[in-house]
Amino acid sequence: MAELCGVMGIGQTRYAAKRQELSMPGLLREAAERALDDAGCTWADIDAVVIGKAPDMFEGVMMPELFLNDAIGGAYKPMLRVHTAGSVGGSTAIVAASLVQSGVHDRVLTVAYEKQSESNATWALTISMPFSVATVAGAGGYFAPLVRGYIRRSGAPEDTGIRVAVKDRQNALKNPLAHLQLEDISFDMVANSPMLWDPIRYLETCPSSDGACAMVMAKESIATQSTKPVAWIHATEMRSEPTMFSGRDQVMPRASLDNAAALYKKAGIQNPRDEIDCAEIYVPFSWFEPMWMEGMLFAPINEGWKMTYEGATALDGDLPVNMSGGVLSSNPIGASGMIRFAEAALQVRGMAGDHQIDGARKALGHAYGGGSQYFSTWIVSDQKP
Amino acid sequence: MSEEVSEPIEVLRLPVELEYQYTAGKSASRFLRGLQQGKLLGQRCPVDGRVYFPTRGCCPQHGVPMAEEGSIELPDVGTLVTYSIVRVPSANIPLELPYVTIQVLLDGADTVMMHVLGECELEDVHMGMRLEAKWKPEEEWETSVGNILYFVPLDEPDAPYESYKEHI
Numbered sequence: 001m002a003e004l005c006g007v008m009g010i011g012q013t014r015y016a017a018k019r020q021e022l023s024m025p026g027l028l029r030e031a032a033e034r035a036l037d038d039a040g041c042t043w044a045d046i047d048a049v050v051i052g053k054a055p056d057m058f059e060g061v062m063m064p065e066l067f068l069n070d071a072i073g074g075a076y077k078p079m080l081r082v083h084t085a086g087s088v089g090g091s092t093a094i095v096a097a098s099l100v101q102s103g104v105h106d107r108v109l110t111v112a113y114e115k116q117s118e119s120n121a122t123w124a125l126t127i128s129m130p131f132s133v134a135t136v137a138g139a140g141g142y143f144a145p146l147v148r149g150y151i152r153r154s155g156a157p158e159d160t161g162i163r164v165a166v167k168d169r170q171n172a173l174k175n176p177l178a179h180l181q182l183e184d185i186s187f188d189m190v191a192n193s194p195m196l197w198d199p200i201r202y203l204e205t206c207p208s209s210d211g212a213c214a215m216v217m218a219k220e221s222i223a224t225q226s227t228k229p230v231a232w233i234h235a236t237e238m239r240s241e242p243t244m245f246s247g248r249d250q251v252m253p254r255a256s257l258d259n260a261a262a263l264y265k266k267a268g269i270q271n272p273r274d275e276i277d278c279a280e281i282y283v284p285f286s287w288f289e290p291m292w293m294e295g296m297l298f299a300p301i302n303e304g305w306k307m308t309y310e311g312a313t314a315l316d317g318d319l320p321v322n323m324s325g326g327v328l329s330s331n332p333i334g335a336s337g338m339i340r341f342a343e344a345a346l347q348v349r350g351m352a353g354d355h356q357i358d359g360a361r362k363a364l365g366h367a368y369g370g371g372s373q374y375f376s377t378w379i380v381s382d383q384k385p
Numbered sequence: 386m387s388e389e390v391s392e393p394i395e396v397l398r399l400p401v402e403l404e405y406q407y408t409a410g411k412s413a414s415r416f417l418r419g420l421q422q423g424k425l426l427g428q429r430c431p432v433d434g435r436v437y438f439p440t441r442g443c444c445p446q447h448g449v450p451m452a453e454e455g456s457i458e459l460p461d462v463g464t465l466v467t468y469s470i471v472r473v474p475s476a477n478i479p480l481e482l483p484y485v486t487i488q489v490l491l492d493g494a495d496t497v498m499m500h501v502l503g504e505c506e507l508e509d510v511h512m513g514m515r516l517e518a519k520w521k522p523e524e525e526w527e528t529s530v531g532n533i534l535y536f537v538p539l540d541e542p543d544a545p546y547e548s549y550k551e552h553i
Binding site for chain 1: 395396399401430433435436437444445446466467468469470471472473474475476477478480484486487488495496499500501512529530531533546550551552553
């Protein structure tokens with residue numbers, strides 16, 4: 001029988017374009033120490049450390065876990081590094097949880113990060129292969145044609161993406177850790193921002209951030225002793241698929257739909273839109289909110305945009321999405337998935353500050369990565385399953 | 386006695402250069418040799434019969450070698466499945482901004498290839514356009530898809546949405 005696992009500590013750095021006052025180890029240390037403080041434990045209480053980050057090519061530091069070992073308390077303890085592209089923060093949290101759920105370890109620290117100020121992610125993602133000509137400029141260049149495909153097949157109004165961008169930046173104003181704090185954000189401001197990768201505008205795009213996120217997870221007998229609320233993990237799920245094969249639905253990949261169905265089944269959820277109180281979804285480009293509303297089975301296929309349009313995903317809607325401001329407001333890539341998972345946990349712990357959803361009992365954390373080919377998700381609750 | 390530290394060093398620029406030696410293998414060698422002769426060679430998956438272009442010798446969905454019938458020569462015309470007008474520079478891409486990155490479904494292929502569109506006004510770009518490859522002069526042909534400079538619009542009616550929608 002699997003052990004129950006609870007999130008008892010969460011630590012995040014402030015997210016910013018440049019945290020040059022901190023080294024890479026310092027950045028991780030800031031998040032990890034905050035997570036330990038929140039969990040009311042010390043480095044000595046940690047049995048194992050699980051670290052995640054996006055491709056090494058981003059900072060040009062190969063296998064950074066080697067030199068980060070001491071900073072994250074890995075000395076003489078088991079340490080694992082996880083990599084699943086942009087979804088890595090989510091899958092890192094899931095690997096950490098599985099070490100507790102399997103009974104292998106009692107209390108695990110997990111941490112994920114990116115220091116984009118020391119990297120050039122667009123360069124690292126603009127790959128030149130002997131088979132093809134390099135035409136895809138970074139992640140935006142890859143995803144823009146898929147967004148166009150979504151607009152064509154769903155018939156979504158062209159301003160759907162603008163509405164998402166405004167909403168998430170307004171939410172970020174309630175989150176002091178968020179990188180982008182755009183006080184005067186408005187529909188016109190987003191609509192008039194330059195078109196970077198048509199149909200994706202500058203302000204419909206995530207920023208490049210420095211930052212780290214960490215969590216302490218423990219088995220039931222330890223977590224229940226916490227003096228603070230605990231987020232209990234009801235279900236975790238991951239799926240992957242190849243980047244390219246004939247007939248692949250790049251806009252709505254099967255791996256996403258399968259992942260969602262399996263997650264809800266594990267969590268005993270029949271109707272996700274009714275039973276989940278709020279969700280942190282990986283939305284690096286605004287249009288991915290309506291797309292993943294469908295990909296997570298909150299809306300029928302081609303109707304996800306209606307949730308955005310009707311205000312269902314706003315803070316006062318029936319399914320608030322990206323209360324923290326989301327990836328559109330803070331994007332230390334390797335940490336971005338874990339931040340989604342952590343925000344879901346903060347919500348059910350009632351510790352999300354000004355962006356807290358009243359009465360949030362069950363929340364979804366979601367991440368995706370690669371060419372929409374890795375998906376990782378979890379459901380957390382203030383109640384044990 | 387501690388020495389006084391002046392300005393702290395925050396960033397050191399240390400450029401990295403990587404040079405790869407690439408072993409293409411049998412299937413990709415055939416594909417690349419084809420390109421050298423101006424031929425676009427695909428391969429068929431023996432499980433579902435779909436034609437892959439470019440091909441790497443095995444089917445990524447079914448995990449089996451491509452059909453033994455060998456290469457299938459495809460025409461250099463196709464349909465624009467989806468696209469983006471790119472206004473962001475990237476160090477690895479030598480194209481002038483803005484340029485149009487496209488996914489092209491070659492006639493007879495069941496996978497799209499990525500390339501760029503040329504000789505077309507930006508406001509005229511749309512899904513379903515019929516396209517033709519514009520090749521480099523023959524004496525410049527190499528073992529590269531780069532032998533095709535870009536695709537240009539064909540004077541033909543658009544392909545119906547139904548004919549390419551599953552490739553988006």
